[in-house]
Amino acid sequence: MSDSPTPLKKDDLVPGPRVRFAPSPTGFLHVGSARTFIFNWLYARRNRGTMVLRLDDTDVERNTEASVHSIFEGLTWLGLGWDEEYKQSERLALHQKAAWAIFERGLAYRDFTPAHTGDAEKSGAQGTWLFNPGVRELTPEHSDRRAAAGEPFALRFRVPRGRGEEARFADAVYGEQRKAADDIEDFALLRSDGMPTYHLASCADDADLGITHIIRGQDHLTNTFKHVLIFEALGAGRPQFAHLPLLVAPDGTKLSKRRHGPVVSLTTYRDAGFLPEAFINFLCLLGWSPKNDREQLSLGDLQELFTLEGINRANAVVNFKEPAATAEEMFDPKAVWLNAETIRGLPIGDLSARLLPIVQDAAFSVDAAQMLKITPLIRERIKLLRDVLAAADFFLVDQLPPYDPAELIPQKGDAAMAKQVLETASAVLAGIEFKHDPLDQALRAAAQELGIKAGQMFQPIRVAVCGRKNAPPLFETLEVLGKDKTLARIGQAIPKIQ
């Protein structure tokens, strides 16, 4: 025995919570799923716990490799990471063992009834389906005999009936929940092909992986009664449940790609130029609040402030526009605002580095040094990263695209004034250093000499150089653009004036 054993850390004695995000790869990564991931992650980090990523891929028919990609693509973009990773399809033996253990305890039975054609009962307005009559009360001998003869069957949970029993659990968000067992149908554990159902696989894995907190969408709230039954039948401890209000479309319906298009897919936001930290901030504000009116929250802030108590119960609308006119209009205005705010708060070097690949992908030849000079001029003028293409276009091209020569004419001025301004500017600019202060002094002096207002002096130059009226401040722009390009563009503008 060593006389100085390694002291146990407190964390070793009290392991942190274990949470999981368990998407099924049957479609792209949904923004609602992304929020569920984020809340789980925040809970794990906040409480020094473990974040488990588990692919719930027991539905072989509907799984796609493309979907797996989409999930990882989305999660990678968020950049939050996870600690452990599992695939349900690799844990089938565990699920089957769990199902048969439940059967051995007499809490499940074989159902030899052929599978339903699911949609028929979805639309059916008749009474609640609870179980297929006849099979639930088959004697074990009869059941064994038919199984031995090779007759296919599903394994169903035998929900206690007619005894006034109740399933109950305490949800961290929705409070005490209870439901009469008589209202719970005999759900399937195993399909007739032997594959586990979602309910069984999910609970068996949660128990096996030691999940302590299940944080998931409210669409699972009523499923939880079944899950509670499974955990009990497994003799496993029951995790703490916390259900999240759903994210819905402006029309109040659940977000779906079919109905609502790309706005429900996480990668759409990445591709449109959202910053992951800003989008995480936005998503967190949907269905959760720090209760102190703070809205601009960094990841660090969120980690510090996130609690299950801050989650509310009503569904939240993602306020996008259905017929989207422009890219920016299709998104929730608050998400766009948060993104713009985050962009403004980024150090220039950081923002510039994020902008550079976008500009280069658009086939502009710019280097990092140039981008670094352009960035401060557009930082307050872009809301999405991709806006850089429209905001900085005139810095990036050699030849300005065609513009309306009428724009060259200043307020309360005429063509003659425009021409005079540009000719004067041409002469003045040729002889000075292209730095903010000299440009400022020279052009203001020139305006005074011509007897016109500074604004009247600047507009024709701005249009000649930028190809439009709305652009960053003039002197900074000229400085970045340089003397050669400036003079060339002014030279090209002069003949355009009639």
Next chain:
RNA sequence: GGCGCUAUCGUCUAGGGGUUAGGACGGAAGAUUCUCAAUCUUCAAACCCGGGUUCGAUUCCCGGUAGCGCUACCA
């Protein structure tokens, strides 16, 4: 149909037996700079309906209505 959940400005939300019902986005108006943007100021904008409890309900209780979810050998 059955069961469950929910209900504060257009949207996200704070609040809670007595408040001018607070903040944010978006909208409108104004200030400011060489345009735009940013920034600042101001304004408009909400407690689903009906009962009950109470001196007093937007808040608590019940009912209604509406929305959403589940009701598959999908997850």
